[in-house]
Amino acid sequence: MSFFNLKGASTKTAQKHVVDPALQPWVEKYRPKTIDDVSAQEHTVTVLRKALTSTNLPHMLFYGPPGTGKTSTILALARQLFGPDNFKNRVLELNASDERGIAIVREKIKDFARQTPRAETVSSDGKTYPCPPYKIIILDEADSMTQDAQGALRRIMETYARITRFCLVCNYVTRIIEPLASRCSKFRFTPLDPDSSTSRLTQIAQAEHVDVDSAAIDTLINTSQGDLRRAITYLQSASRLSASTDPPTPIAPVDIQEIAGVVPEAVINDFARTLGIDVEGAMQVDDSAKPKDGSFGSIQKKVKELMREGFSATQILSQLHDLVVHHPTLNGRQKSKCALVFAEADKALCDGADEELWILEVGLRVHKAIS
């Protein structure tokens, strides 16, 4: 009974998901189709390629920061094992964020595992696929499962060991309980290096006929910090905006920063200067009526200006942090004092604190620390 339900549900959603390719997010459109298509992650790919030829897969645990290719890799691998026709009945993808308790997950897995694998190896696209006699269950975002749920999962894994292979995908390997982790071969995904990111982004830009120069690509990489999903999304937004102006304008680094919500460097430098930090090339606003830099009044005024501009406090904090940490002349003691404030402010903002009060607090204490 539930078997039909599951199948019914999946075909229904499959129909719902047809998205006009022109409107498809590029992250989906350019998801690697095969494991060889995955950028960087050489070690993982080499091991998996071997597994693919022997068609004998262990249980696997993929971990690493967002946007490094974890989901893409397992999907590509599964597709190469089973081909397009059998993919649906051989691969179950469960997202932990739509998990509604382990009971439901267990039901789904049970139903899925109970169906006997049966497949033609020659697929409708004329290719031959290995189609080994097991199913793959992908548990994406597994680190958001509770300990209890993971414990229950371990028993499920044992029960169906003969006919299933599990692939757990997560950001933090330490959040996976030991008995579960120890049953899997672990694969670490690392943030993409700038070269791999650059070539991937350039490739996509070419396919979409978008003009990007190397300055724009560099900005994409800097603002996304090794997360290729973010870089690709920013690229798509930027190209949308540049194509929508009349006449179309090339993508400029500042456009990308604006899309990413980055505070312009000049603004951060100006704030830092108000706090008494020496910044090269900061704009020197000549305003004699203005209170002396470093006074309470001048810092408060500057903070109010930042708030009026609508910049986000977490973003200001992170950029000011970078500026202080990499500052050439501030000494270690000064930097350490600043680091304390940044940590406190980050926690406070996470707890929902008032942004203006805390940016002011950061400003005042950084000023005190360096003077």
Added chain:
Amino acid sequence: MSLWVDQFRPRTLDSLHYHHGLSARLKSLASSGDFPHILFYGPSGAGKKTRITCTLRELFGPGVEKLKIDQRIFLSPSKRKLEINIVQSNFHIEITPSDAGNYDRVVIQELLKEIAQTQQVDLNAKQRFKAVVINEADSLSRDAQAALRRTMEKYMSNMRIILCANSTSKLIAPIKSRCLLMRVAAPNPQEMEEVLNYVAKRAPFTLPPEAAKKIIDDSGGNLRKAILVLEALKMQSPDLSGPLAIAKPDWETYCYKVADLIVSEQSPARVMEVRAKFYELLSHCIPPTVILKTVAERVVEKVDESLKADIMHWAAFYEVRMRLGSKKIYHLEAWVVKVMSLYKHFFYDMDMSSFD
């Protein structure tokens, strides 16, 4: 008779007064056929909501202005009934998550699924998708945001989400990276003056530049507030000449009184007096954060430079505790006691040094 803020609110992107670059972008996005999910963010009264309404009109035509309000019933996971008012037109729907309290995830999930799975029925509609406007998006719970994240990718073909928030800090990264971010800064003084003059012209009357300046200085970049004040002033003194007194809202005057009480005497009896005033403010539904900030900023104006930073430090410290705790008054009071003690020490130390 509606207020000027509503009566003279621009209805199309072309008639928006400032941030012309933003308007132009929105306009071309609306006509490109490739309209993304958008997150509008910026301070209160900067014109986010107006801009969103204009964008909707650009997308769907004047039909979006025909609003109806439906009452809908949702079931919480514990099967409790939630009654929620939903504003919608044939082309869009608006949700304010705080209306759903702790159950915002249920409401968001249900509504979005429903919209996502129904195709646009109106054959004359200009777009194939419906728009979902989520007001005060920064108050969405984590759960609701997580639910939103998947929906945004899955149902891109017949739904677009427009989020409106004061800041992006409280939104999770996966949501931000799925939206086009549109920062709506507060208008600068010249831009505000332009708008005030426009309102005056439509009303119609002439607005003396000194009056405009005064209103703008008082508004702190909040255009809604500026127009409301303009209308109130015009009622009080029709020719708007001579020295104008912009009436502070009662609660603000009341906060100033509290600040004066703190600065003029520091004693247990005074703490009790201040406490009574805090209760009064809280019972009038003035948000505790606003109370604390307003009183603190006023106190800071009145004390020596060397005390200012500490006073604001403790304000920041107790504000976040107040959010995490359950009794607002404890933390407000703790701050008052702290400030009084700082203040007393300051004078005490000074007295001592004069004996040297």
